[in-house]
Amino acid sequence: MAEKEATVIVVDLSPSMAESHMAAAKGQSDIEMLMKYVYDKVGSKVLSERKTDVVGIVGVGTDDTLNRMSEEDAYKHISILYQIRQLLYRDYQLLPTKLVPSLKSHGDLISGLVVAMDAIAEYCRHLKFIKNIVILSNCAMPLDFAGIDGIIDKLAEMKMNLSIFTVGADEETSTAMQRANHSLLSDFVDRVARRELNAIIAPFADVLRDLEIPHVRKVRSTNSYNGTLTIGDPNKFNDSLTIPVERFAYVKTATKINSVSYIKPKGNVSTSPTRQATNTLGRRIKYEITVTKESDDGNTGKDVQEVEKGDLKKGYRYGASVVPLSTEEEESLRFVTNISLDIIGFVPYDTIGPWQLLTETNFVMAKRTDKKATLCLSSLIHAMVENELYGIARFVIKNDRPPALILLIPFITDDFEALVETQLPFAEDVRSFKFPSLDIIRTIKGKILKEHHYLPTEEMKNNMKDFINAMDISNLTPEGLPADLGDPDGREFAAVGEIFDPVIANTRQAIMYRALHPEQDLPPPSDSLLRDTYPPEALVKQASPIANRLVESVNVKKIAKYKTNKRRYAAEGEEELKQESILNVDELIGGNANKNDAQRPASKRRKIYTTEDEEHGEFDIEAEIDKWQRIAAGPESDAALPRIFEQACADIDMLLSGENLDPAVVIKKVSILRSSAVKLDEPGWYNNYIVKLQDALVMGGLANSGRSKIWEELSMKGLGEIPLSDGYLEDDLVGL
Numbered sequence: 217m218a219e220k221e222a223t224v225i226v227v228d229l230s231p232s233m234a235e236s237h238m239a240a241a242k243g244q245s246d247i248e249m250l251m252k253y254v255y256d257k258v259g260s261k262v263l264s265e266r267k268t269d270v271v272g273i274v275g276v277g278t279d280d281t282l283n284r285m286s287e288e289d290a291y292k293h294i295s296i297l298y299q300i301r302q303l304l305y306r307d308y309q310l311l312p313t314k315l316v317p318s319l320k321s322h323g324d325l326i327s328g329l330v331v332a333m334d335a336i337a338e339y340c341r342h343l344k345f346i347k348n349i350v351i352l353s354n355c356a357m358p359l360d361f362a363g364i365d366g367i368i369d370k371l372a373e374m375k376m377n378l379s380i381f382t383v384g385a386d387e388e389t390s391t392a393m394q395r396a397n398h399s400l401l402s403d404f405v406d407r408v409a410r411r412e413l414n415a416i417i418a419p420f421a422d423v424l425r426d427l428e429i430p431h432v433r434k435v436r437s438t439n440s441y442n443g444t445l446t447i448g449d450p451n452k453f454n455d456s457l458t459i460p461v462e463r464f465a466y467v468k469t470a471t472k473i474n475s476v477s478y479i480k481p482k483g484n485v486s487t488s489p490t491r492q493a494t495n496t497l498g499r500r501i502k503y504e505i506t507v508t509k510e511s512d513d514g515n516t517g518k519d520v521q522e523v524e525k526g527d528l529k530k531g532y533r534y535g536a537s538v539v540p541l542s543t544e545e546e547e548s549l550r551f552v553t554n555i556s557l558d559i560i561g562f563v564p565y566d567t568i569g570p571w572q573l574l575t576e577t578n579f580v581m582a583k584r585t586d587k588k589a590t591l592c593l594s595s596l597i598h599a600m601v602e603n604e605l606y607g608i609a610r611f612v613i614k615n616d617r618p619p620a621l622i623l624l625i626p627f628i629t630d631d632f633e634a635l636v637e638t639q640l641p642f643a644e645d646v647r648s649f650k651f652p653s654l655d656i657i658r659t660i661k662g663k664i665l666k667e668h669h670y671l672p673t674e675e676m677k678n679n680m681k682d683f684i685n686a687m688d689i690s691n692l693t694p695e696g697l698p699a700d701l702g703d704p705d706g707r708e709f710a711a712v713g714e715i716f717d718p719v720i721a722n723t724r725q726a727i728m729y730r731a732l733h734p735e736q737d738l739p740p741p742s743d744s745l746l747r748d749t750y751p752p753e754a755l756v757k758q759a760s761p762i763a764n765r766l767v768e769s770v771n772v773k774k775i776a777k778y779k780t781n782k783r784r785y786a787a788e789g790e791e792e793l794k795q796e797s798i799l800n801v802d803e804l805i806g807g808n809a810n811k812n813d814a815q816r817p818a819s820k821r822r823k824i825y826t827t828e829d830e831e832h833g834e835f836d837i838e839a840e841i842d843k844w845q846r847i848a849a850g851p852e853s854d855a856a857l858p859r860i861f862e863q864a865c866a867d868i869d870m871l872l873s874g875e876n877l878d879p880a881v882v883i884k885k886v887s888i889l890r891s892s893a894v895k896l897d898e899p900g901w902y903n904n905y906i907v908k909l910q911d912a913l914v915m916g917g918l919a920n921s922g923r924s925k926i927w928e929e930l931s932m933k934g935l936g937e938i939p940l941s942d943g944y945l946e947d948d949l950v951g952l
Contacts, residue, residue: 219436220268221346222300222339223261224332225254228325228353230277233317237354237384237394240421246383247317250352253381253423254311257350259728260431262308263473272300272335273314276328277357279321283331284338290360293323294331300339309731324360325353326367333370347376355385355397364404372411380405383420428744429714430721437464437579441613445580445593447559459592460583461557466636467577473723553612553619562605568623572646573638580624581634597633600626607635660939672770679766686759692752710748718745858901864889865905872912872926879926886935899938906937 233247241249254273261269274283275297282295297314298307332349340347371378384390385398401417408415441463448456530546531538557580582593600607607624625636654672657665665671672680692709722741729738868885871877886906893902913927930936 219346220344221348222270222272222336223257223348223350224272224274224300224335225257226274226276226325226328226332226349226351226353227254227315228277228328228351228357229275229315229317230322230357231318231320232356233277233354237356237387237390238420239384239387239389240424241384245317246354247315249383249420249424250381251311251315252427253350253352253420254315255308255728255732256427258303258308258311259724259731262303262305263724263727264433265302267302270300270302270339271298272296272332272339273298274328274332274335275315276323276325276353277318277321278323279318284334285331290324290327291331293318293321294328296331296335300335305731308728312732322357325351325355325357326360326364330367333367333374333376336376337374347374349376349378351378351380352383353380353385354383355394355401356391357397358393359397359400361400361404368404368408368411371408372413375413377414378405378408379415380417381420381423382417386419428742430716430724430742430744432713432716433470435465435468437466439464440578441555441557441580442583443555443557445557445559445609457592457596459596460586460589461580461593462583463637464579464581465576466579469576470717470720472717472720473727550616551618553616555615556612557609558611559607559609559624561608562600562603563608565604565606568606572641573623574641575639578637579627579634580637593635594633597626597628597635600624601628608640609637611637660934676766676769679762679769683759683762683766686762687751687755689752689755692755709752715748716745718749721745861889861892861898861901864892868909879929882926883929883933883935886930887933890935890938893938903937906935910936 227247227250229247233250234245236243236245238244238246238249258271258273261271273296275295276293278293278295278297280295281292283291285291286294329349329351336345336347336349380401382398382401385394390398398417405415405417439462441461443461445459445461446456450456450458529540529542531540533539582589584590599605606626609622609624610619611622612619621640622637623640625638627634627636652670654677655666657668657670659665689709718741722745725742726738729736864885868882868889871882871885886909889905890902893899910927
């Protein structure tokens, strides 16, 4: 769990805060600028929903006085607007109405600091808290530094962190009062920092830059496993190894926020089951699911009845149906396991790819109070490093939990040694792709081609290599400038700690903005989130000449954008994407396949069947083959390809199941089907069908009807599966 933290924000609400003293404010008042920090700070605490992360707000210069020292004149017009507590979503929505500059009242900022210290002392007492005080002001009002030494001593005694952010006090247009107060506050912060406390004073322009960086939630790692690490079975072997270990989180996945937990959806969204939104005391919205059933008693018709939660049973979806599972059945099917961490083997470094390690990671370290365990685990870690081995282990975190197969990686620094644990994926989770070679093409006959229009030339390879090197971001500064300009702080571009999940950060921003502006459109994402969505401008400018040379060498052609057309039989509101291409499909694929019937030879013209022809069973082989060749030439719309391919497969199946079977027609149709798949670059369609056809002809129902010889003829003519290992050429297909 995270450490407990208490923060009090002291906001200057004197009349001068309604004015603008910051040059970069673009007409916004000082209070409007400072409220950006308040919204960000308080909003992050509200969304975290941590009960141990509390906050309070003190207003200086309010019309009323509300604090424990209100009887003294020095503490007049100072109010505790929010007592220290966990602020809720409703509290966040009321911030604009609470923090409004006064028209005539003035308060002392140093006295406001004392009120904040008193509030923290009352709430935290002697408990272990991280105590923070943040002061926001334009330094335009006089400050009373009487008794400042006692304030510094109290800050040091309570170990409070102090941050002062000033708006417009250090600019050229600032008044003499602002400059003098800023100088006094700087001396005060220096004296506090010399007492070994975290104390800073900064202009608000620096704060604005920091606000653009999304928040990363920091949590304190807790022990999630307290057991033993074993090699071998201690119950069977005397030389087995058992080491007491602990497990702590190293990298955790940030939880995504659901916006509907804070903002009710507009309109009628109720479905079955019904979800009813409830909001209690300004907390996040909770949804209650109500399940109903319809009963027919024969008299009153259908009556909707609500089902009690106790009458519901657990079920699992299997395809389109739901399989119910009772508690007793689930208990009988449960796999009984005991808590354990057993190493079952070791593998070399090079057998595990980095793409396989994409889960959360944890540290497995020796029990801190056991010196013998520390020595044993250290010996194991060093042995794994010297032999370049990873450990494969079976891990059960709790009794009756499903076991997981994990990878143990040795981790050594100057003063820390541990095993990094990450979960290995299942075989179904890893999809291995073998792409065709860029150097050679191996035909079906075994011929190797090193020059072909499918293979890149040396010029293409060199241009691509130069382009990749020119777009290298590893040598850029954080601002996206080339490395030759240098970075005095030695920072790097897109560092690990500076890359954020845009979904989480943008959702947080949208929720906080909608709470304050429920009727306005959401603002665009911040620049810090968009920075990594496009390459740096300086890098693009540097690589543009090489990119142009690459485009010319590979002869890149642009394709027109998609446009939407209504389908003739589409449902209302349904649309179909149709591509406008500048490529001539007939020229590339069909040749003369799409000529009109009048231009064809008489033997190749399309035959129109009549009912009389069907009754007499007449079948024109030439017309059928001609129709198939026109299908292979390619339809006008890509959306029709799967449907036409399925229809072609169905025609072959119908021929095979018919009485008057002509093997020559079947073989010719399969040949055209194969060539169509190659030309359309969809070999998977053909391969899926030909495997099913083989099963039907060899082992299925068609095998007993004397049709198994057809598969032998198909195999002899090379009409089996289309090989995908080293590429394929339509020119090498036999029988086309």
